[in-house]
Amino acid sequence: MTITRLRKLPMARLLTLPGQNIANPVAMVHSTAMLLDHLGAKHGDVKLDAGRTIACGKD
Amino acid sequence: MALRAMGTTMPDDVAAKARAAHGVVVGPASTEDYPSAAEGGINISAWFRSQFDLYANIRPSKVRPGVPGHVPAMDLIIVRENTEGFYADRNMAVGTGEFMPTPDLALAVGKATTEGCRRIAVAAFELAMRRTRHVTAVHKANVLRHYSGLFLKQVDAVSVDYPEVTVDKVIVDAMAAMLVRSPEKFDVVVTTNMFGDILSDEAAELAGGLGLAASLNAG
Numbered sequence: 001m002t003i004t005r006l007r008k009l010p011m012a013r014l015l016t017l018p019g020q021n022i023a024n025p026v027a028m029v030h031s032t033a034m035l036l037d038h039l040g041a042k043h044g045d046v047k048l049d050a051g052r053t054i055a056c057g058k059d
Numbered sequence: 060m061a062l063r064a065m066g067t068t069m070p071d072d073v074a075a076k077a078r079a080a081h082g083v084v085v086g087p088a089s090t091e092d093y094p095s096a097a098e099g100g101i102n103i104s105a106w107f108r109s110q111f112d113l114y115a116n117i118r119p120s121k122v123r124p125g126v127p128g129h130v131p132a133m134d135l136i137i138v139r140e141n142t143e144g145f146y147a148d149r150n151m152a153v154g155t156g157e158f159m160p161t162p163d164l165a166l167a168v169g170k171a172t173t174e175g176c177r178r179i180a181v182a183a184f185e186l187a188m189r190r191t192r193h194v195t196a197v198h199k200a201n202v203l204r205h206y207s208g209l210f211l212k213q214v215d216a217v218s219v220d221y222p223e224v225t226v227d228k229v230i231v232d233a234m235a236a237m238l239v240r241s242p243e244k245f246d247v248v249v250t251t252n253m254f255g256d257i258l259s260d261e262a263a264e265l266a267g268g269l270g271l272a273a274s275l276n277a278g
Contacts, residue, residue: 024268026270026271027270027271027272027273028086028087030271030273031084034119034273034274034275035082036082038275039081039082
């Protein structure tokens with residue numbers, strides 16, 4: 001599934017992806033948030049608090 | 060696509076860019092469908108873990124409102140040692156940790172080092188200090204007395220530096236059941252490579268599925 005196609009999906013639809021043989025992007029989005037948090041903590045860079053923002057938006 | 064175009068799942072230019080980056084986001088890959096490494100089918104996750112010594116695999120599992128899970132409540136993080144254990148593709152400096160002396164005999168080596176166990180324990184306790192200060196160490200020391208025993212010894216040694224953190228020890232088979240029965244009792248779970256691999260997939264499925272399961276490999 002391309003990113004373009006994902007953007008057209010309403011949020012509720014994303015929760016119905018399991019079992020349809022369609023890539024679920026939530027894990028990768030959350031993983032990216034974890035990476036940004038980790039790098040922010042490691043380098044003391046507050047700009048990388050973006051990770052927390054992504055996680056909050058996803059919740 | 061890279062395999063078809065360049066004969067390898069890890070082209071040199073991608074590897075060079077990864078080495079120059081602070082972090083890399085890796086999408087899901089069907090490594091079971093890959094040919095052998097000799098034919099270009101390099102396991103990307105394993106490659107990153109071993110090349111960059113990403114010893115800590117941090118895998119949170121959380122039940123979220125509106126997402127159908129198999130348990131009512133769960134908010135835990137599994138801290139899995141990532142470079143040792145029974146993983147034949149990464150636990151040896153030279154050669155593989157799995158071999159067959161005869162066609163009817165297969166052997167696999169499980170590796171645990173003092174430093175490997177110490178640093179994953181430190182990662183778990185540091186994480187616990189930012190959460191509820193509760194670490195559960197999962198092991199199989201009743202059978203693997205030396206392998207799991209070394210791991211538990213390092214958990215005990217590291218715990219001395221974190222007196223605020225409560226430590227439980229649970230045998231892996233009991234842990235598999237307790238994750239289903241009462242996942243809300245756990246917060247930070249630290250364990251060796253294969254146990255962590257299996258338990259984190261179990262926890263992810265209980266929380267809603269692998270498609271929702273985030274993961275960080277850190278070193």
